């Protein structure tokens with residue numbers, strides 16, 4: 001297992017500058033949100049640091065971890081990670097697990113589901129999902145509302161974020177993850193949680 005600082009050094013080298021800077025802002029935002037809900041800060045910071053670790057070198061890492069990739073991608077809920085916009089999620093999961101030797105499933109799942117979310121998300125997964133969408137460099141019309149809500153109620157913030165996300169995906173004629181739809185239905189259905 002690499003230390004947090006070692007991973008940071010590696011990512012500084014491997015990611016393009018803007019992606020690395022986004023990553024550091026996601027770490028800060030994840031720390032802020034996790035602190036609010038008294039969640040495990042170290043797990044959240046590690047997942048935030050690694051959330052985009054597969055970005056930009058998807059083909060390279062896919063080939064490197066092809067047998068595990070092929071096994072995972074067959075699962076119904078993972079099929080959509082074949083989509084080029086979502087591929088970095090499963091690649092990030094594989095790189096965190098196999099290259100950075102992360103064994104903690106809370107951290108690995110937060111990386112895997114950071115873009116789409118999924119039914120039955122853990123609170124750590126929700127923190128990384130929201131930290132990615134609301135880090136201080138993000139600037140889109142509803143970001144302030146989602147940012148504010150993230151520190152009040154995780155589920156309500158995610159509903160706002162998904163509504164915004166779906167509009168964007170429709171306007172750009174992109175696929176909408178079935179996992180996102182399932183999550184939205186779960187949260188709108190009023191399943192308890194925070």
Ligand SMILES: Nc1ncnc2c1ncn2[C@@H]1O[C@H](COP(=O)(O)OP(=O)(O)O)[C@@H](O)[C@H]1O
Nearest residue numbers: 085086114115116132165169174175176177180
């Ligand atoms: N719920 C979703 N279902 C399908 N595609 C999505 C979804 N959310 C985002 N995407 C696509 O994935 C891309 C990457 O999203 P994301 O990882 O959140 O952005 P970033 O790489 O900037 O952190 C988006 O630009 C969009 O095209």
